[in-house]
Amino acid sequence: MLFGVEYPELANRTGRFRFGAPHALTVGDDGARVAFLRSAGPRDPAPALWVLNVATAALTEITPGPVDSYAGSASLDVLAWAHEGQLCSSAVGPIATAAPVLAPRPDPTGRHIGYVTADGCLRVVTAGDDQLLAGEPGSGVSWGVAEPVAAEFGRDRGWWWAPDGTQILAVRGAGTSSSLHLLDLYGGWVDVHWDRETYPYLVDVRWRGTGNALITVLRRTQQHGLVLSVDPRTGETQVHAELADARWVEPVPGTPRQLPDGRILVGGELAHDGFDARCLFADGSLITPPGLYVRRVAGVLPRQSGGPELIVEGTDGEPSEQHVFAVRTALGGGGTSARRLTAAPGWHTATVGGDVLILDLTVSRGAAGVLTLPSLAAPLPFQPKPILERVTDRRLPAAVLYPSGHVTGTRLPVLLELGAGPGHQQVVADPAAWQDRQWWADAGFVVVSVDTRGTPGVTPSFSKVVYRRLADVALTDQIDALHALTGKHPDLDLDRVAVRGTGLGGWLAALALTRRPELFRCGVARDPVTDWTELPPAAAERYLGSRADNSDIYEHHSVTPPAALLISPHGDLSAELAYVRECA
Numbered sequence: 001m002l003f004g005v006e007y008p009e010l011a012n013r014t015g016r017f018r019f020g021a022p023h024a025l026t027v028g029d030d031g032a033r034v035a036f037l038r039s040a041g042p043r044d045p046a047p048a049l050w051v052l053n054v055a056t057a058a059l060t061e062i063t064p065g066p067v068d069s070y071a072g073s074a075s076l077d078v079l080a081w082a083h084e085g086q087l088c089s090s091a092v093g094p095i096a097t098a099a100p101v102l103a104p105r106p107d108p109t110g111r112h113i114g115y116v117t118a119d120g121c122l123r124v125v126t127a128g129d130d131q132l133l134a135g136e137p138g139s140g141v142s143w144g145v146a147e148p149v150a151a152e153f154g155r156d157r158g159w160w161w162a163p164d165g166t167q168i169l170a171v172r173g174a175g176t177s178s179s180l181h182l183l184d185l186y187g188g189w190v191d192v193h194w195d196r197e198t199y200p201y202l203v204d205v206r207w208r209g210t211g212n213a214l215i216t217v218l219r220r221t222q223q224h225g226l227v228l229s230v231d232p233r234t235g236e237t238q239v240h241a242e243l244a245d246a247r248w249v250e251p252v253p254g255t256p257r258q259l260p261d262g263r264i265l266v267g268g269e270l271a272h273d274g275f276d277a278r279c280l281f282a283d284g285s286l287i288t289p290p291g292l293y294v295r296r297v298a299g300v301l302p303r304q305s306g307g308p309e310l311i312v313e314g315t316d317g318e319p320s321e322q323h324v325f326a327v328r329t330a331l332g333g334g335g336t337s338a339r340r341l342t343a344a345p346g347w348h349t350a351t352v353g354g355d356v357l358i359l360d361l362t363v364s365r366g367a368a369g370v371l372t373l374p375s376l377a378a379p380l381p382f383q384p385k386p387i388l389e390r391v392t393d394r395r396l397p398a399a400v401l402y403p404s405g406h407v408t409g410t411r412l413p414v415l416l417e418l419g420a421g422p423g424h425q426q427v428v429a430d431p432a433a434w435q436d437r438q439w440w441a442d443a444g445f446v447v448v449s450v451d452t453r454g455t456p457g458v459t460p461s462f463s464k465v466v467y468r469r470l471a472d473v474a475l476t477d478q479i480d481a482l483h484a485l486t487g488k489h490p491d492l493d494l495d496r497v498a499v500r501g502t503g504l505g506g507w508l509a510a511l512a513l514t515r516r517p518e519l520f521r522c523g524v525a526r527d528p529v530t531d532w533t534e535l536p537p538a539a540a541e542r543y544l545g546s547r548a549d550n551s552d553i554y555e556h557h558s559v560t561p562p563a564a565l566l567i568s569p570h571g572d573l574s575a576e577l578a579y580v581r582e583c584a
Contacts, residue, residue, distance in 0.1 A: 020376030027351055028077075034373075035062075039376070046065040046066035049079065049090075062079060071103075077091075081104065100117065103115060107161045111127075116144040120136070142158075143171070143173075144171065152536055153203045155202075160205050163209060166185055167232060169183075170183055179192070180205075193236055199219055199225070201217060206256060223246065224244050227243070227256045240266075252294055253297070254296050254299075266280070276459040278295075280294055286336060291317070292338050293319075301326065307329060309329060311327075319451065319458045320428050382434070395458075397427040399449045401437050402446055403442050408491065412492070415500060416499045418449075421503055422454040424505075427451045440577075468544055475511055501525055510561045510565050511559050520564075521583055523565045526571060532554050
């Protein structure tokens with residue numbers, strides 16, 4: 001504890017300020033139920049599983065916890081979770097299994113519950129009968145487990161139920177190679193066929209309502225991908241869409257998916273005729289306005305008139321904010337259309353199921369509100385007021401955060417907070433994201449954050465101009481932004497600048513101290529990346545290209561931590577503060 005205040009960053013990292021807030025929201029496909037996790041607050045952080053009956057607005061605690069994660073049938077009438085390896089179901093309670101349970105998931109009909117084991121086997125429980133569906137214990141081969149590269153594409157699952165609950169699509173992992181297979185619950189399985197040599201990365205799997213699945217695969221270079229439809233009988237695939245980019249393809253989360261009229265929705269980019277947009281396309285036709293930067297597709301909401309609407313999280317001008325939009329999917333004249341459903345500045349999210357829409361924590365059905373899910377979270381300790389700017393001719397999003405009660409005319413040392421580094425937004429309209437930065441500010445610094453080129457949320461070209469030159473672009477932008485900010489903020493003392501970051505942010509901190517020591521006096525890095533060849537290939541090659549063809553670029557991006565950089569792997573804030581105060 002420093003200055004009588006607990007370390008907000010450490011509290012945030014353990015989720016303390018989120019304890020008591022509903023999270024992990026799921027809406028049943030028929031809109032009848034909403035499931036979520038919520039603890040009793042900071043003093044009892046173990047999350048419990050709750051269900052909202054949308055028709056009656058009644059809340060029911062299914063289990064008092066702890067439940068770290070859960071999954072449900074399509075209508076959420078059956079929920080499943082694991083506690084210390086024990087399988088539990090909302091329908092029958094604890095269920096005996098042949099092995100300790102990991103990641104249980106009911107099938108959409110609620111008749112079966114599948115799970116994986118620690119030794120990489122995939123099993124299915126049906127009416128008390130536990131059968132081995134796929135597994136090769138002791139062989140080093142896993143079934144149903146997300147392969148390590150999956151995390152680089154935001155995928156944390158390795159198996160998926162068919163809509164009718166009779167089949168499972170499962171990843172088989174063996175060493176560094178993986179494959180995808182269709183397993184029949186009643187015997188038999190087939191391989192899913194595509195050119196895995198050319199397209200080794202499985203990015204996304206999503207079953208269609210008609211019974212077959214859509215998968216997205218990428219080349220090793222990540223500059224070309226395919227959206228494929230999988231025949232559930234033969235495993236043969238058919239190309240539905242191609243994805244291409246000269247730098248790297250970045251699929252939109254929530255896609256591909258089948259729209260109610262049968263068209264296939266994919267994410268892409270519009271980069272011609274003056275447009276620079278991250279958009280959605282249905283069978284090749286643009287359906288989102290070019291001014292809307294699409295971040296995620298939350299689902300499809302039926303309407304009484306005008307046809308179904310896509311519910312999309314995105315940005316329409318101010319990159320620090322995320323709003324929720326309803327996008328028209330119906331064919332016809334009038335061009336693309338998106339209605340913004342959230343008004344207040346901030347970082348808004350959406351959850352969709354049936355005809356139910358949850359905006360942040362407010363549940364509505366059609367035009368009628370149901371309720372706002374009650375939160376028991378403690379108030380945030382700080383009410384930070386960062387000053388947001390767009391600086392330099394590149395209009396870099398930047399923020400300046402002063403100590404509470406700062407007196408204008410008092411010059412202060414600067415802490416340039418890099419966070420997780422390139423690819424991660426720092427300038428966001430979410431008070432929780434500024435708690436640790438306000439703590440540093442109140443310790444006697446002006447805290448500056450800059451979203452350099454390479455950061456999402458502005459335009460695709462803003463994000464991808466760093467390809468094969470991330471080090472030069474990101475460092476130049478940080479330095480230019482610092483100098484530009486002094487015009488409006490003369491209390492920034494650029495003779496005393498410290499820098500701080502984690503992971504790639506730690507790498508950029510080391511780079512700043514090594515290449516521009518006359519500006520940056522000292523820094524702190526947590527688990528910094530120093531050698532890009534030690535990163536997973538999918539992560540490194542997205543930014544720097546093939547290792548084999550660009551060894552000089554990899555060498556240019558490697559850095560030896562300088563003496564002025566404090567390596568703080570365990571996040572000792574008191575040691576970090578003492579070091580930065582001493583040198584800055």
